[in-house]
Amino acid sequence: MSLRQRLAQLAGWLQEPQKVARFQRLCGVEALPRRSAAPATDPRGDEKAEAPLAGDARRREQQPGASAGPQPPGSDRNQCPAKPGGGGAPNGVRNGLATELGPASLRRVGALRRNSLTGEEGELAHVSNWPLYYLFCFGTELGNELFYILFFPFWIWNLDPLVGRRLVVIWVLVMYLGQCTKDIIRWPRPASPPVVKLEVFYNSEYSMPSTHAMSGTAIPISMVLLTYGRWQYPLIYGLILIPCWCSLVCLSRIYMGMHSILDIIAGFLYTILILAIFYPFVDLIDNFNQTHKYAPLIIIGLHLALGIFSFTLDTWSTSRGDTAEILGSGAGIACGSHVTYNLGLILDPSLDILPLARPPITVTLCGKAILRILIGMVFVLIVRDIMKKITIPLACKIFNIPCDDVRKARQHMEVELPYRYITYGMVGFSITFLIPYIFFFIGIS
Numbered sequence: 001m002s003l004r005q006r007l008a009q010l011a012g013w014l015q016e017p018q019k020v021a022r023f024q025r026l027c028g029v030e031a032l033p034r035r036s037a038a039p040a041t042d043p044r045g046d047e048k049a050e051a052p053l054a055g056d057a058r059r060r061e062q063q064p065g066a067s068a069g070p071q072p073p074g075s076d077r078n079q080c081p082a083k084p085g086g087g088g089a090p091n092g093v094r095n096g097l098a099t100e101l102g103p104a105s106l107r108r109v110g111a112l113r114r115n116s117l118t119g120e121e122g123e124l125a126h127v128s129n130w131p132l133y134y135l136f137c138f139g140t141e142l143g144n145e146l147f148y149i150l151f152f153p154f155w156i157w158n159l160d161p162l163v164g165r166r167l168v169v170i171w172v173l174v175m176y177l178g179q180c181t182k183d184i185i186r187w188p189r190p191a192s193p194p195v196v197k198l199e200v201f202y203n204s205e206y207s208m209p210s211t212h213a214m215s216g217t218a219i220p221i222s223m224v225l226l227t228y229g230r231w232q233y234p235l236i237y238g239l240i241l242i243p244c245w246c247s248l249v250c251l252s253r254i255y256m257g258m259h260s261i262l263d264i265i266a267g268f269l270y271t272i273l274i275l276a277i278f279y280p281f282v283d284l285i286d287n288f289n290q291t292h293k294y295a296p297l298i299i300i301g302l303h304l305a306l307g308i309f310s311f312t313l314d315t316w317s318t319s320r321g322d323t324a325e326i327l328g329s330g331a332g333i334a335c336g337s338h339v340t341y342n343l344g345l346i347l348d349p350s351l352d353i354l355p356l357a358r359p360p361i362t363v364t365l366c367g368k369a370i371l372r373i374l375i376g377m378v379f380v381l382i383v384r385d386i387m388k389k390i391t392i393p394l395a396c397k398i399f400n401i402p403c404d405d406v407r408k409a410r411q412h413m414e415v416e417l418p419y420r421y422i423t424y425g426m427v428g429f430s431i432t433f434l435i436p437y438i439f440f441f442i443g444i445s
Contacts, residue, residue: 014262015187021194023254027136028129031196125196132255139252140199142245143212145325151219152333153376153431157439158369160356162348163226165289165337165432166282167219172330174218174274178211178267179323180310190260199256205322210259213267216249221275232355289334290341299338300425303331307421311413321410324420331421332428339433345440368444375444376435383430387423395419 001009013019024030127133141147148171155164187208189197197203224238250268253259259267289295310323340346349356359365392415396403399414410416439445 011262014265015260017190017192017195017260019261020190020254020257020259021196024196024257027132027255028127029133029196029198029255030126030128031193032124032126125198135248136252136255139216139248140212140256140258142249142252143215144201148329149380149427150373150377153380153435154373156333156431157372157376157436160227160230161337161346161432162286163223163230165333166226166286167222168330168333168428169282169285169289170218170222170275170279171215172326173278174214174271175211175326176306176310176323177274178209178214178270179205179326181209181270182206182211183310187263190257192257195257197257199258202258207259207263209267209270210250210253210263211267212253213246213250213259213264214271217246217268217271218275220245221271222279225279230354230356232357286337290337295338296335299331299334303327304421307417311417320413321416321420324417325424328421328424329428332425332430333432334428335425336429336432336434340436345433345436345445371444372439375438375442376431379435379438380427380430383434384423384427387426388419391419391422 152164152168152171155161155167182205185208186206189203189207220238220242224235224242227233228235228238246268250264253264254261289299292298304327307324307327311320392406392409393403395401395415395418396409399412401409401412401415403409410419436445
């Protein structure tokens with residue numbers, strides 16, 4: 001057997017959904033038997049019997065061979081054909097589901113995170129190890145929007161704006177390449193059954209590589225690379241942080257049933273390759289964003305062009321909106337840093353005083369940090385809500401798309417791209433310019 005055949009055999013072995021299901025059972029997650037009909041029992045007895053359950057087996061989509069009922073987002077009209085040679089799968093909410101799922105459960109108990117665009121919900125399952133469940137829920141949140149919208153502003157407002165900006169540059173690059181690679185390779189999610197889908201928020205996206213694994217690898221490694229030598233701290237702290245953060249995020253995606261082992265390994269190695277090639281240019285990119293005369297025009301145009309290109313790779317899925325959101329956030333933060341630098345609101349410390357020492361932790365320091373986070377987050381949420389209410393109806397009106405059903409309207413590139421790009425572009429601009437200006441005005445900068 002040649003080396004190529006051995007590698008192909010190993011890749012097939014690592015991609016097997018049975019490996020994911022085995023890991024889930026090892027961690028205390030088991031699928032419930034699927035029932036063909038609702039048992040004629042007392043509903044109160046059912047509630048007691050299903051008390052320890054997590055998730056929801058009821059699905060909103062029609063499976064292959066289903067005969068009736070309206071088609072949800074991600075149905076056949078939204079799916080791309082499978083990649084020639086059997087290497088891909090149709091996109092849409094059915095991604096990663098086995099052909100024969102059997103009858104759906106009739107009760108909904110403790111549904112996990114729901115996909116707001118597709119209506120898909122988590123799967124009914126028995127969870128016996130709750131500490132692991134909450135640990136991996138936390139791990140998977142380290143790659144979701146809520147974490148990003150708190151993590152990057154915290155760095156920019158309270159810790160080190162330079163590190164925060166450059167973390168964003170790396171994050172945008174890694175996530176964009178990861179999302180585009182998914183839409184090119186077009187591998188499905190692990191099949192369910194045997195896998196239990198505890199989370200389905202990203203189930204309409206393809207699987208290879210895992211962008212959670214990519215961000216969970218890129219962020220801690222970049223944090224250490226950017227801060228060591230700039231700040232005084234023992235290197236051992238960083239060497240402990242990297243494997244802990246990375247392994248928690250990666251294992252959480254297998255636990256949730258969202259990725260195979262191969263997806264995780266590929267995401268990790270892909271990120272290492274991206275960092276090895278592009279990290280030396282991060283300093284140049286950040287300086288260009290701040291100092292070049294025409295930087296805002298170039299930034300906006302480049303990120304918009306990248307977004308349009310990514311939207312042509314595949315038919316509709318939630319990954320397109322996520323890509324536009326990532327690019328919009330990166331463009332907004334870069335443009336905001338350009339304005340902030342030229343107005344002198346935030347100045348990076350001189351290289352002569354490096355490495356920086358940790359300031360003494362006082363009540364005043366902590367109070368200002370908490371105040372900046374609270375005021376900043378309120379402003380961010382206000383900006384996001386206002387822009388969402390403006391951009392979606394405006395895009396629908398310009399391109400003559402019905403706006404009665406926002407979920408369906410957002411499946412059009414003409415609506416989703418400007419909505420995500422402009423909304424999160426303004427959020428990013430607020431994070432690096434408008435909100436620091438407010439801090440400077442009220443005296444808590």
